Amino acid sequence: MEEVKIQLVREEVDKLFEECSHQSEVVVSLYRMVYPDYDQIKKVEGWPSISKQTSEYLFKKFITFDKKYHPAVFSGGLWMNNGFSTCHELTLEDFEVIPAPVEYYKEGEEDE
Numbered sequence: 001m002e003e004v005k006i007q008l009v010r011e012e013v014d015k016l017f018e019e020c021s022h023q024s025e026v027v028v029s030l031y032r033m034v035y036p037d038y039d040q041i042k043k044v045e046g047w048p049s050i051s052k053q054t055s056e057y058l059f060k061k062f063i064t065f066d067k068k069y070h071p072a073v074f075s076g077g078l079w080m081n082n083g084f085s086t087c088h089e090l091t092l093e094d095f096e097v098i099p100a101p102v103e104y105y106k107e108g109e110e111d112e
Helices: 010-019 023-034 052-069 077-082
Strands: 041-044 102-104
Touching: 010 023, 010 052, 023 052, 023 077, 052 077
Parallel strands: none
Antiparallel strands: 041 102
């Protein structure tokens, strides 16, 4: 069974760092790019996977962003703790993402 891959658009990713004013907005927006049904997801099992090059690019963007908007925090820390995983086993193109498995809310179940 072939893995599903999502292709992010670099310009759209860059736009998040220009338009968002908080690091959490950027993180959630990146997850929304990978999971269009993000609001129906109860839990992501692990982390989406990206290439080393994409990982380094995003870390640099978050570090620069945090230095500008959140100088009192560890720059890039939120992304380090909640961002995507670097995939060393598979060859991925730049900005290509392998989504992690998810658990969806059951009908009638609410976010706790």
